[in-house]
Structure formats: C-alpha cells, structure tokens
Amino acid sequence: MSSATHDLGALLFTLVLILLVAKLAGELAERVGQTAVLGELSAGLVLGPSALALVHESDVLRFLGEIGVILLLFEIGLHSDLDELIQAGMQATLVAVVGVVAPFVLGYAIALAFGLPTLTAVFVGATLTATSVGITARVLADLGRLEDVSARIVLGAAVIDDILGLIILALLSGLAQTGRFSLDVLLWTLVTSVAFLSLALVLGVRLAPWLFRWVIRMRVRGVLIVYAVAFCLLLAAISEHLRLATIIGAFAAGLVLAKTDERAHIQELLHPTADLFVPVFFVTIGLKVQLGVFNPAQAGAGPLLLFTGLLAVAAVAGKLVSGLAIYQRGVARLPVGVGMIPRGEVA
C-alpha cells in the first residue's frame, strides 16, 4: 500500500533508537540525582556525529523535534496562569535582560582578551546569550517546581529572553552583511513580538472558550485533542511567519487554552503525545552539540581548551548573575539564577 522506500525503514529505526536511548538515559540521569532532560541531551550526544554516529540530522527528524518543543511549550502554557505570569512580568523582564547582557559582556571580554577582532568578539558574546526556553521549562517540570514563584519568573524571563535572542540574531545578521547595526530590525522584531503576543492573548482568551464549547459538541472521535493541537500549531506557524520563534506562539496557545473549561481534559490528552515528541527534541539538540557556531582554528589545542572552558564558565556565571536582578522580597535569588543556567549550557 505504501511505496516501500529504504528511507522509511531507516527513519523508523532512527526514531526507535532515539526513543529507547532517550528514556534509558533519562532514567539513568534521574537515578544519579540529575534531571531526566540532561540524560536526553546526552543521548543525543552519544547517538550523534560526535560519538557513535548512529543518528544523523534530517528534515523529518528536525520537524519531529520542532513539534516536540512546540508541544512542550504548549503543555507548559496549559499549566501556567496568565494573570500570575503578567504579575511576574516586570521581574521576569529584568532577569531576562541581565541574563542576556551579562554573558554577552563576559564572552565579548574573554574573546578580546584572547586577541580576537572586535566583530568576532561580538559574535562570541552573542552565542553565549543563546536561549533554550525548552530546556529551562523542562528542568522546572522535571523538578516538579512549575508552580513556584521563582519558576514563573524564570519561565517568563525565558520567553522574553527568546525574543531578545531573536533580536540579537537579527541584529547580528544585519551586522555581518552591512557592517553596522540596523535600528529598523530591532524595532520591527520588538513591535511584532509585543503585538503578536498581546493580540494572541487578548483575542484568544475571548474567542477560545466560545470556539471550544462548539468543538466539544462535535461527534467525531478525537476532536478535542486534534483541535487543541491544531490551535497550538496555528499560533506557532503564525509566530514563525512573523519571524518569531514557533515556541512563542505555542506557549501563547497554552496560556489561552488554560482559560477554557476544557483545560484539564486537554492537559490529560496532550500528556502522552508530548511524552513521545519531547525526547525527540532534546535528542536532536544533543545531536547538534558538535556543530560549533564559531571555530577559532588558528589557536592551538591548549589555548583552545582554555578558551572554551572560560566561555563555559562565563555562560554559567552570566546566567547565575541574572538571579540578582530580583528585587521582589521573599523570592529566592539562587533558584532563579540556577534555572537560567541550562540555557547557557546548550550554547
């Protein structure tokens, strides 16, 4: 019935390998007191080109991983409270800004100290700010702390960080092409992100409950989960179309559907599907680790190691410092700083 291609069999084997190893590594990580996500990332490292080279990136795998992180942020959104998130907004913004600026400055300084040209140093600094909302969110979920005040701040900061990261990326590609920073790009990204998020949330919170009251009156099988996920993918596609990250739309979709009567039911139905896809995302991230963005090949092995080591420290320290940006009383600073670290790790 289906045309038998060798690609299909190979892809299925790859998927089996990813799922098996991800969960085994996750289990191992949990048994030694780490979070499962660390195991899944390592699974990608082990299976990827840096080690066993059993799994290679492909369009299909990349898409499945993307669905994974989209469903993860959708799920996190479903478990979050929009009002509380807005309350944490100012606080989160501050943490996000410090969490981007501190590693940038440290990376830039280290690169300059190693004698790299200014423009290269800017790029080195920028790579350290690279974010992964997915990993932050997943670590918080693994620790069972998604409901804490500090978790909300980290999560809010992570989303804002992602927007800041996109702005930096846009600025850098402009800089690389024209040699100067473009204010247009900065403003455009800022305006579209804010406009998209506000519109999606304001319209969504009004329309979704009405829409889903209609959906649950349909008779066909599986209509609730299909329409919930379609709604999530739609916002993800729109936010991708606006050159924002898909996960921003997915998170917004989760926040919106959390306001409907079907929240608990959708959460329950989404759970196993997310379980299947999320590991694929983390494994594909792990696969990429070897592929460095910059390659200071001119330096010898010794200095290179020192350079990389210092950058890793800078990435972690820069994120830790962001916890100090908390002014609210009674909120632990250290957990917030620690919560921001995983993003430095991936970069």
Add this chain to the structure above:
Amino acid sequence: MSSATHDLGALLFTLVLILLVAKLAGELAERVGQTAVLGELSAGLVLGPSALALVHESDVLRFLGEIGVILLLFEIGLHSDLDELIQAGMQATLVAVVGVVAPFVLGYAIALAFGLPTLTAVFVGATLTATSVGITARVLADLGRLEDVSARIVLGAAVIDDILGLIILALLSGLAQTGRFSLDVLLWTLVTSVAFLSLALVLGVRLAPWLFRWVIRMRVRGVLIVYAVAFCLLLAAISEHLRLATIIGAFAAGLVLAKTDERAHIQELLHPTADLFVPVFFVTIGLKVQLGVFNPAQAGAGPLLLFTGLLAVAAVAGKLVSGLAIYQRGVARLPVGVGMIPRGEVA
C-alpha cells in the same frame, strides 16, 4: 533557538489545515450517516491537487501519514485477540484470496474488452486488487463493530490481502523488467511474511510481558507510552526492512502488547496520539487520488469515463463477491463483502 526557515512555517500551516478540514469533513460525513473516514479521505481530495491545491505531498507529510497508519494498525492490534484471529484464519485467507482474484479478473477482462494489450490489462487488473487495511480497519472502528466475528474475518483477510498485494507488486515489477513472472520473488515474499509474523508473535508474546514489567518499574515520565510506541515502530521498521508493509509489523506489535498486563493502560495513552496522526494518513491518501497509476491517454473523454466507471464497479463487485467465500455458518456474508469494499474504492 531554531533556525527560522520558511519551510517550517509552511509545513505547520499545512498540518493545521489538514487537521481542521479532516475533522470538519469527518463530522459532516457522520452527520449524513457516513463513516468519518470517508470525510477524511474527501478532505484530502478537496485540499489536494485535484481541487483547491492547498496541500501538496512532501517527505515530512508522507512520514507523518505513515506514522498515522502504523499507529492505527497498532491500535487495532491492541484491541484484537490473537487467539480469535487465528481461529478466523482459514476463513479470512479464503476471503482474502477471492477478494484479490475477483477484482483482478474483472479488471483484466474490462481492459482487454477496451482493446488494451495483454500486459497493460494485467497491470490494470492488479491496480484493482490494491489494498488498504487502514481504511477497512478504520471503517469497522467507526461503525463500532471491531468485536464482531465478521469484523475479525475482514480484518484478518485485510492483513493477508496486504501480503498478497505485496506479492503481486513484486511479481509485476519483475514482469515489467524481464517480461516473465518470477517464482523466486513469489516464494521469498510468502516465506518472509509467514516467518516474520510467526516469529514476531511467538517471540513477542513470550518476551513482551517480561519486558514491560521491567519498563513500568522505570521512574522517568512517559516511559510506558514511549516504549510501547518504540516497540511498534521497531516491528514496523523490521517488516519494512523485509520488504513487507510497515503496517503488518505494527499490527503484530499491537497483538503482542494486547497480551501484556499493560494492555488497557497502553490503549488509553495511545488513543489521543492516534487521533492526531490517523487523519493525516487518510488526508494524504485522499491527496494521491488524482495521481492515477495508468493513463490511457489514447482513448477519448467518453470512452475514458466509461472505462473508469466500469473499473470502479468491477473493484466494488470483486470485493463484494469475496463475502461469498464464507463457509462458516451464522456469519453474515454481506457485511464481510461490504467490509472489503473500501479497499476497492481507494484503488
């Protein structure tokens, strides 16, 4: 965090469209007394190149559809009883053979009557035997009749039909290349299918309960659904590797896991994931409808229409006749014949 490609956005939009329209069309079909799957197939037709041309085939879409039919057959397997299926075995084999031979002979005769050469007539006959276990199974599920005796016979026949279809396909490609039938190919496909199915079922039924008792003792989130689906994908990949269809492995995986203590739990977890993927399969099938295997362009529009019409009648009639192959008393012949029709329809 993810590299923003235009492809990703377009793919997500496509997926949203497929899910939305599939469920709407399914709902419509149910309201007018048809099965939902007919609506989903029509959704593919409407979205595809024959009509609105909003959705085009792609590697990713094809893979998602393949996962859909794999999960569908896995689910059907989970709901089936291996022992009862074996009891229905002889009966099912007869139905399957008649269901392949009858439409083949009719198609061959019609093509000859229209003056097509013998070799072409053989291919026309063969296209009418093309099977779709997925559609048969789904129609039975939509009708809520998976537990009937006649349903078991249809299902068993459908799986055997799929193997027969593969044999015919292999024979035909040999015929097209060398001009004669190859007995080797016939024997090889027959032996590997029987060997694979027996081995998968015998080994699986012994090993799976032991394996899954170990799996449920793991602590990481989502391990049961991930390992159940990984097991299904593994058997699907192996059966693809042996040049059998993926769905044969998926169905066997379902039959095996139905024998474990976790059966009910796996069914429950699999349900929403299958709900998401299965429509993608049927829509992609609908997309293909326009792409005919043969194209008698030499004939005018009038005779072409008559020719197509007669073939459609032959396909349906050939499948209906297969119901007559039932010798067991007390089993309705008509439902079995009708159950075999959908496969003729798609061809």
